[in-house]
Amino acid sequence: MVHGVTLLTREGCGSCVRVHDQLVPLCARAGARLEVTDVDRAADRELAIEYGDRLPVVLVDGAEHSCWEVDDAELVATLADTQPFAGWD
Incomplete structure (x- = not known):
């Protein structure tokens, strides 16, 4: 899946x-599409x-993933998942 x-x-x-x-190389390595919205x-x-x-x-697949700070390992794990990200429970 491409996130x-x-x-x-x-x-x-x-x-x-x-x-x-911070996101540019993480998304590139994961093959994720990065979009910036003002x-x-x-x-x-x-x-x-x-x-x-x-x-x-930061939104992943339209769901809020992080705010203010991004944990690299957490984002990499999310982008490696084959299921769409639905947010944190």
């Missing part, structure tokens, strides 16, 4: 840049309302 990873960001967010740089410029205005005060947020 989709979405990084929710905001212009001028230094943490967002740091997490993006919540302030997204077509879905609800993204800015829902996530705006706790960026960066």
